[in-house]
Each structure stands twice: as C-alpha cells, then as structure tokens.
Amino acid sequence: MKDGKEPAKRASGLRPQSGAAAGEAAAEAGAPGASEPRWGAVVVAAGRGTRMGTAESKQFLELGGKPLLIHSLELLQGMDEVAEIVLVTGASDVERCRDWCRSYRLSKVAAVLEGGSERQHSVRLGLRGLGTEWALVHDGVRPLVTAAAVRACLRRAEQTGAAVLAVPVKDTIKQADEHGVIVATPDRSSLWAIQTPQAFRRVRLLEAHEQALASGFLGTDDAMAVERLGDPVSVVEGEYTNIKITTPEDLPYAEFLLARRERGAES
Numbered sequence: 001m002k003d004g005k006e007p008a009k010r011a012s013g014l015r016p017q018s019g020a021a022a023g024e025a026a027a028e029a030g031a032p033g034a035s036e037p038r039w040g041a042v043v044v045a046a047g048r049g050t051r052m053g054t055a056e057s058k059q060f061l062e063l064g065g066k067p068l069l070i071h072s073l074e075l076l077q078g079m080d081e082v083a084e085i086v087l088v089t090g091a092s093d094v095e096r097c098r099d100w101c102r103s104y105r106l107s108k109v110a111a112v113l114e115g116g117s118e119r120q121h122s123v124r125l126g127l128r129g130l131g132t133e134w135a136l137v138h139d140g141v142r143p144l145v146t147a148a149a150v151r152a153c154l155r156r157a158e159q160t161g162a163a164v165l166a167v168p169v170k171d172t173i174k175q176a177d178e179h180g181v182i183v184a185t186p187d188r189s190s191l192w193a194i195q196t197p198q199a200f201r202r203v204r205l206l207e208a209h210e211q212a213l214a215s216g217f218l219g220t221d222d223a224m225a226v227e228r229l230g231d232p233v234s235v236v237e238g239e240y241t242n243i244k245i246t247t248p249e250d251l252p253y254a255e256f257l258l259a260r261r262e263r264g265a266e267s
C-alpha cells in the first residue's frame, strides 16, 4: 500500500462513463430518474485485517460462497440511487478486484483504486475518483447491510447534508483509566454504535478529509472529519446485523445471519 498523500490512480475504465456524465446524459435525454439524486459510493477494502489475523485479508475471505467484499458491492450495484462505485483496495489486490468486478458483473464499479495506509486516506483517494454530487462511504467488511438501511441513510443525508447509520448501544459503557479502574459511566441513552454507510455531499466530505490530512487529524470514521468542521451529522437507526467483520468470531456469526436471511427469516 502506498501513502495516502499521493494522487489516486484512476483505473483504465471498467466503466467508461462517470456517474456525473451518465447523470448529465440522462438529464439531457429526459430519461426517467434524471432528476433523482445520483449517489456515488466509495467502498473501502484496503485494510490489512490485523485483528482477524488470517493470511488472506478479511475482505477477501469467503462468505456464502463468494468473497466477503462482493456482498455489499452487489447490494449497491442493485440500488437505483447509486450511479457509480469506486472500490479502494491494496496495491497487490487491484487486479484481482478488477477481475471479480467483471466476473460478478459489477458494471457500476467505475474504478478500482489503490488505497492508503489508513482508512481515512483510502476514503479520500476513493472520493477523488467519484464525480457525483453525493457520496456514501461503506466498509467492504460490512457485508450484511440491507438496501432499506442504506436508503434510510441516503434519504436523511439528502434532507440534512450528512447522515450515518448507527444502532443504540445495548451494553452499559464504562471508561477506565490506564490501571483498568472505572472513571466514568456515560449516559447510555445518548450513545450510538456507528456503522457504515456514511453519507454526505461529496465535495464537502472531500474537503473535510483534505483538511484532516493537512492538520494531521486521523479519525476512525468519516463523520469525524465532517464534525470537526462544525457540520451537523445525523444518526439514522440501522440494524444490529450490519456487523463489521473484525475478529475471527465475526465470520461464523455472519454466515449464520446470511443463511437466516436466505431462508427468508428477518434480516
């Protein structure tokens, strides 16, 4: 992986027309949906998965018979709101990701780009590859997000400018000092566990990430970059099943949730 400060390399055209260009063409032609907001998606998959500890990066491990990453790409591919997708991955994985995009017929994937050393850098590089007014950012390791949840997040962002999926915290949360002694118990009623997608006006999010880079700020999600500019970011209640595959026990749980979903039980 290269350092995030270098410019993003645009792929040599998995899909020739950018979402913005496609939207303009549709508007000119008076096509249905021409006036709908056109979303671009950055799917980040350039992490090393150190907490998972597998030789293969977790985003490429098999889930339900296909690489884990493909699940959320297929979901976004199927959503009318999404005009184009930029996939960001590690330097040595770009070619196999391009191959998968072709074989899984992910025609909305306009580019597969090389990411940066931190999630924040990967997002910024991905945003530079999009041409849409609105941008959502999704972790490639959250394969179980549903279209209903994504849609709710996008709709709220269109109303407020910025929105993220989240679920209310179920446990009591404690803050402990360096000796492991509790120092505070924040009021759980205002605490949310934050997920992706996170949705914004693309130019504002890019500006937020560029300012974060310039000032050496490193956040663990995209909202943090926007919050520090003073912009309000809304939380949209999502689903507890939208788990991030992070540690080994997450994978069999995801298999269970996927199988249950495929049997037609609740999501």
Ligand SMILES: Nc1ccn([C@@H]2O[C@H](COP(=O)(O)OP(=O)(O)OP(=O)(O)O)[C@@H](O)[C@H]2O)c(=O)n1
Pocket (backbone or CB within 6 Å): 044, 045, 046, 047, 048, 049, 050, 051, 052, 059, 088, 115, 116, 117, 118, 119, 120, 122, 123, 139, 140, 141, 142, 244, 245, 246
């Ligand atoms: N330099 C990075 C780091 C992370 N990510 C992506 O950001 C998402 C969330 O990150 P996380 O779960 O922390 O993934 P890893 O960084 O791979 O995991 P770990 O922290 O255990 O190494 C993942 O889809 C991951 O691939 C990325 O694109 N570029």
Ligand SMILES: C[C@](O)(CO)[C@H](O)COP(=O)(O)O
Pocket (backbone or CB within 6 Å): 119, 139, 193, 194, 195, 196, 220, 221, 222, 244, 246
């Ligand atoms: C963005 C995120 O998914 C929100 O929960 C998360 O913060 C990214 O992963 P990490 O484990 O914090 O690196």
